[in-house]
Amino acid sequence: MSGPGLSQYLVWCLCTLFEIAVVMCALKKGAFRQYLLLNFYMLASVAVTVARFDVLTSYGFTSPQYVYVYYYSDALLTIFLYFALASLYARVLSELKAERYLRFATLLLLAGTALFSYAVVQQSTTKLLSKFVVELSQNLYFVGLVLTYILWGAILKMRETRTRVIQLVLSLGVYFSLFAADYALRNLYPSTRSVLVLVQQMIGCFLPLAWAYAFWFSPEEARLAPSRLAAVPR
Amino acid sequence: MSRKLTVLLLAMLVLVAAMSLKTAAVTHGDGSVIMANGGAPAPPTPWKNGGAPAPPTPWKNGGAPAPPTPWK
Numbered sequence: 146m147s148g149p150g151l152s153q154y155l156v157w158c159l160c161t162l163f164e165i166a167v168v169m170c171a172l173k174k175g176a177f178r179q180y181l182l183l184n185f186y187m188l189a190s191v192a193v194t195v196a197r198f199d200v201l202t203s204y205g206f207t208s209p210q211y212v213y214v215y216y217y218s219d220a221l222l223t224i225f226l227y228f229a230l231a232s233l234y235a236r237v238l239s240e241l242k243a244e245r246y247l248r249f250a251t252l253l254l255l256a257g258t259a260l261f262s263y264a265v266v267q268q269s270t271t272k273l274l275s276k277f278v279v280e281l282s283q284n285l286y287f288v289g290l291v292l293t294y295i296l297w298g299a300i301l302k303m304r305e306t307r308t309r310v311i312q313l314v315l316s317l318g319v320y321f322s323l324f325a326a327d328y329a330l331r332n333l334y335p336s337t338r339s340v341l342v343l344v345q346q347m348i349g350c351f352l353p354l355a356w357a358y359a360f361w362f363s364p365e366e367a368r369l370a371p372s373r374l375a376a377v378p379r
Numbered sequence: 380m381s382r383k384l385t386v387l388l389l390a391m392l393v394l395v396a397a398m399s400l401k402t403a404a405v406t407h408g409d410g411s412v413i414m415a416n417g418g419a420p421a422p423p424t425p426w427k428n429g430g431a432p433a434p435p436t437p438w439k440n441g442g443a444p445a446p447p448t449p450w451k
Contacts, residue, residue, distance in 0.1 A: 246382060287397040287398065
């Protein structure tokens, strides 16, 4: 496998700039503390990018060092994204006063996913830890996907009206769905793999771009009425 | 049913749904993984590429010729 081309480096650079933009927009609009875990995820993503770039340029694309840094940091970022999603749940369900149960459910689901991942890879004789890390990352991705769709449902059911929260959650759902679609297309049309690898990187730019937009253009007090879209006249 | 048990049930339901979705998606895949963080180019998975040589799987190697599968 050859190393990344110029276009891949450009997309990667663009993605990092968007991630920095999310934090800058949140700071400028006074939303950094309100959405602390989302911003923490973006900051962690920037830090991971710096580490990955350093290892990539030092050791090469197919080096074991880059492979390990990439997958281990990805698992870490997936866990951060999972907690960021849990913080969005806490925001949407704040009226229910169920923070305690939400924290319990968040940790329980994370522990359950970790246990399941371990059960899947426990019979491997080699690279058990690496397989566990990648398996956990994969499984948390699917848990995040399901949780995001449930949160979409909760937003409609609870008639959530805060524009910024709705945009943050919707963009997360679209982000997860785009990755799933890209994965499906890669398997359906293996000949287009080289193109879809670049598309996969571009999808990575979607979430920071959408969140930066939400922080910059949607003030905290802005309101929408998504429930009207789902209301069926009788 | 107590609230904690309800939370436990919901968490397990989410886990089952997510793992079912994963099984459906990955079963027809080529063994590649979905990475969903940032724009860094994804390298091959650690166990396909690494320093140590991968040992042969027990069922693909051996002196004896492989017998036909029982269901054929």
